[in-house]
Amino acid sequence: MSRQASGLQAWAVQRLTAIYLGGFFIYLIVAVLLDPPASVELWRARFGGVASVAWLLFVLALCWHAWIGIRDVVLDYIHPPVWRLSALVAFGGGLVACALWGFKIILLAAGG
Amino acid sequence: MAQSLGREPMKFEIYRYHPETDSKPRMQAYEVEVERGMMLRDALLAIQAEDETFAFRHSCGEGVCGSDGVNVNGVNCLACTTPVSELKPPVQVRPMPGRPVIRDLVVDMSQFYNQYQSVDPWLKRTEPNPEHEIRQSPAHRDQLDGLYECIMCGCCSTSCPSFWWNPDKFLGPQALLTAARFVLDSRDQATAQRLDALEGPYKLFRCHTIMSCVEVCPKGLNPTRAIGQLKAMMLKDAV
Ligand code: SF4
Ligand code: SF4
Ligand code: FES
Numbered sequence A: 001m002s003r004q005a006s007g008l009q010a011w012a013v014q015r016l017t018a019i020y021l022g023g024f025f026i027y028l029i030v031a032v033l034l035d036p037p038a039s040v041e042l043w044r045a046r047f048g049g050v051a052s053v054a055w056l057l058f059v060l061a062l063c064w065h066a067w068i069g070i071r072d073v074v075l076d077y078i079h080p081p082v083w084r085l086s087a088l089v090a091f092g093g094g095l096v097a098c099a100l101w102g103f104k105i106i107l108l109a110a111g112g
Numbered sequence B: 001m002a003q004s005l006g007r008e009p010m011k012f013e014i015y016r017y018h019p020e021t022d023s024k025p026r027m028q029a030y031e032v033e034v035e036r037g038m039m040l041r042d043a044l045l046a047i048q049a050e051d052e053t054f055a056f057r058h059s060c061g062e063g064v065c066g067s068d069g070v071n072v073n074g075v076n077c078l079a080c081t082t083p084v085s086e087l088k089p090p091v092q093v094r095p096m097p098g099r100p101v102i103r104d105l106v107v108d109m110s111q112f113y114n115q116y117q118s119v120d121p122w123l124k125r126t127e128p129n130p131e132h133e134i135r136q137s138p139a140h141r142d143q144l145d146g147l148y149e150c151i152m153c154g155c156c157s158t159s160c161p162s163f164w165w166n167p168d169k170f171l172g173p174q175a176l177l178t179a180a181r182f183v184l185d186s187r188d189q190a191t192a193q194r195l196d197a198l199e200g201p202y203k204l205f206r207c208h209t210i211m212s213c214v215e216v217c218p219k220g221l222n223p224t225r226a227i228g229q230l231k232a233m234m235l236k237d238a239v
Helices: A008-034 A040-045 A050-077 A081-111 B040-050 B110-118 B138-142 B161-165 B172-183 B191-197 B212-216 B223-238
Strands: B008-016 B026-034 B069-072 B075-078 B091-094 B101-103
Touching: A008 A050, A008 B223, A040 A081, A050 A081, A050 B161, B008 B040, B026 B040, B040 B091, B075 B212, B110 B172, B161 B172, B172 B191, B172 B223, B191 B223, B212 B223
Parallel strands: B008 B091
Antiparallel strands: B008 B026, B069 B075, B069 B091
16 A cells, blocks of 8 residues: 555545445435335346446445545554554455455346 | 632542552542632642642643643643633543653643654745745735644643544644644745645544544634645645
């Protein structure tokens, strides 16, 4: 991670992803309230085409946002280097796994 | 709490600790006859008159020198500008949190001063200094309002959770307010250098906008706003 990525950039990304997440959540809630999908097929249709890109971005933004947040907590509270590195690796690895899993779900839904 | 005209006894509990002789700190109870208009500093002086082993710092008595920051009922303040009538008894007075105690309410503020020093708190010029003063427009002068008034009491930094966790790496609200004071000064010519020096995850970006600093500043300053200005300027620089 570059010096840039660790301070200002992380802070800016945290804000940008928050905006995307907020917007996407509102869109989701409104979309489901106005037009609740009646069947699994209709649900799946919501993941096709442009929507799949929006969903992929959503998972990416969610995990990236979570990473910056959890990294902040770790930097604040966990000081011994070994514990800190272990925590960062565990959370980072977990988030990458979540992201990959999310991508898989979206792509399967979009393709199926 | 409403106060009548006459003297009234008021209960105080004061943090006492003499690291060389005491194994651990204790709270000691005192009673002070409080008068109308009495400040906490006056009450501490009355306690000291009664018990001369009790130590605390103070000097100007009017919120200018910044030496009598203490933690009262859990909130940092200057003893000399805090009326006892506003405090709920028993008034618990402790040293400012997170600093090593030298004795009773006297704490070691070296780290806090070092952080202040690390932001180079003086005007930097690349051009040679002119013969006359460097002029500033009234608008540019206005930029310094809310920044230059800091008396370095430390009430803000010692109530900042981020400063508690990383006092060696996070500069804390006081030093960051000072950094903003020079970054925003039209006469200073080291803006980019100052902003670069704040990069990285710690010095500036440990601030999570909790705003504990704003709540306690006895001069009514807003370090959180100054920190926001620094972040905004860094962002503008980067894009
Ligand atoms: S706003 Fe920032 S500097 Fe002020 S108390 Fe909170 S974390 Fe500390
Ligand atoms: S900003 Fe306020 S609380 Fe902080 S050191 Fe300066 S005067 Fe004290
Ligand atoms: S004694 Fe100087 S600020 Fe309180």
